[in-house]
Amino acid sequence: MGWHLTEDIDGFLARTGDFLRSRPALHTSQLTRLEQLRTNEEKGTVFGRLEEDGEVRAVCYRRPSQRLLLTAVAPEQADTLAAELDGEPVNGVTAEDDTAAAFAEAWQRRTGAVPVPGVRVRLHRLGTLVPPEPMPDGHPANALEHAEIVRWCSEFAVAVGQAPLTDERSWAASNFAAKQFTFWETDAPVAMAGSTPVLAGMVRVDPVYTPARFRGRGYAGAVTFAVSQAALAAGATDVVLYTDPGNVTSNALYRRLGYVPIANFTGYDFR
Structure with a gap:
């Protein structure tokens, strides 16, 4: 009874796999990251x-x-x-809002570290997929060269305040490397959506990106619809995505496509 900590990922997954798979939508981040850590061990990671x-x-x-x-x-x-x-070097926490706040408060009581709210995201799960209206000109495409995919992902990373992808090493270490990418094309690619492999019946659509020069034309909705449709065709029962709760435009778009909010998450940094 109680918490059990370990650095043995195989033993951890053997004991926790059923729990993680029991709520694949809410556990989307854990499922995808733990699969990466299972195949590419990261020394010093602690599991509980x-x-x-x-x-x-x-x-x-x-x-x-x-x-x-x-x-x-x-x-x-x-x-x-x-x-x-x-006594461990915990520099922050990310969890559903109430859980994150509870742990941040508990950590402050014990260590004196001040929790500073950082990233906030909203998790949505697909209900009934609805095509965008109107559907913009163009079509989905998956056959871009690897270098072009890296360029788009690097452009997205910079747009959201992350470091650019400078070489194959940075690509391999990034959150993009294990994903599949679909582009919406007119005469050339105009929008991109990534998706995780199917894990426990779950696919996460991530990221969705339209360069500024192509925005406002419905391309993000079209490529998200295409990727969501492909996920369902691949057998996914839980198709999810994250949004910025403060982005009214993207939240409204995904709701029109059939996505329903199911949870909000907050990240705290400890100072």
Whole structure:
């Protein structure tokens, strides 16, 4: 009973796999990242599971120099996790809003570190897929050269304040490398959407990007529709995506396509 911490990812996944797969939409980030860590081990990553009555109730993991990622827990469970991690180099937490706040408060009580709210995202799950109206000119395309895909992803990274992709090493270490990419094309590519492989019946659409010069013409909706349709055709039962809660335009777009908000997440940095 209680939290169990380990650096053994294989043992961790053997014990927690059923729990992670039980709610694939809410556990989208854990499923995709843990699959990457399973195949490309990252030394120093700590994994945790909460067990009660012989059942896994929650999981967490902390990669070196990254925030702790935590599934939903009650405040008292967040407090016991903070006690287990006290003395470890925890520099932040990302979780559903209430869980993130509970852990941040518990960590501050124990360590004095001040939690500073950072990234906020909203998770949406696809209900009934609805084509955009009107559908813009063009068609989906998947056959771009690798160098062109890297260029688009690098442009997206810079647009959202991340470092550009400078070489194959930075590509391999990025969140883009394991994804498939679909482009909306007219005479040339005008919008891009990535998607994760199917894991536990879940596909996450990520990222969606339209260069500024092509915005306002419906291309983002068209490419998101195409990728969502392909995910369903591949057998996905949970198709999800994240948005910035403050971006009224993108939230309205995805709602029109059939996506329904299911949770909000907050990231805190500890100072």
